Amino acid sequence: MDDNVIVVQFDEPSKAYQALSELNRMGSEGKVDVKSAVLLERRKDGTVQTPEGADNAAGYYLASGGLIGLLVGALGGPVGMLLGGSIGAMAGSIGELDRADDQDVALQTIGERIQPGSPALVAEVTEPAEEVIDGAMATLGGTVTRRPASDVYAEVVATEDADFQKGVDALKARIHEHRADNKKKWETFKEKVESKVR
Numbered sequence: 001m002d003d004n005v006i007v008v009q010f011d012e013p014s015k016a017y018q019a020l021s022e023l024n025r026m027g028s029e030g031k032v033d034v035k036s037a038v039l040l041e042r043r044k045d046g047t048v049q050t051p052e053g054a055d056n057a058a059g060y061y062l063a064s065g066g067l068i069g070l071l072v073g074a075l076g077g078p079v080g081m082l083l084g085g086s087i088g089a090m091a092g093s094i095g096e097l098d099r100a101d102d103q104d105v106a107l108q109t110i111g112e113r114i115q116p117g118s119p120a121l122v123a124e125v126t127e128p129a130e131e132v133i134d135g136a137m138a139t140l141g142g143t144v145t146r147r148p149a150s151d152v153y154a155e156v157v158a159t160e161d162a163d164f165q166k167g168v169d170a171l172k173a174r175i176h177e178h179r180a181d182n183k184k185k186w187e188t189f190k191e192k193v194e195s196k197v198r
């Protein structure tokens with residue numbers, strides 16, 4: 001049994017909602033183990049969010065603190081904008097995610113599959129055989145893209161670490177700027193005081 005993150009994109013938004021219900025049904029019947037699932041769509045600005053009304057869709061569930069929750073957080077922020085727009089920029093900005101030519105980056109693949117105009121089904125599943133979900137989604141007109149959950153987790157953590165380090169580096173730069181600026185102000189103040197004493 002494999003732990004995977006699946007993404008299924010549909011041309012018709014209603015099919016994505018049906019797919020979420022179908023995945024929920026298959027989970028209830030024990031055909032697959034659905035850890036969490038969500039519908040996501042890409043906005044015009046490149047960020048990813050849950051579509052309006054998706055939280056009321058039958059079968060919607062999103063485990064807070066789970067892998068899909070972490071993934072939604074990554075895709076909803078600056079990394080998600082990179083994934084939605086200039087995919088090539090990602091490799092340069094997040095060196096930890098570089099891979100060999102024969103392997104793709106899981107976050108890049110997931111980000112590319114979430115297209116503007118129609119929600120995509122994104123879920124963390126444990127599946128005994130890929131054919132179970134593939135067949136159900138094909139019936140609704142969707143094609144499944146899957147990546148190992150462990151790869152997705154590692155990449156989300158790497159982006160969080162990179163974002164954290166960028167924040168630390170930015171803070172250090174601001175402190176350095178302020179120190180330099182304050183040093184100039186101090187020198188100016190000192191000169192004024194010295195000129196008054198003379």
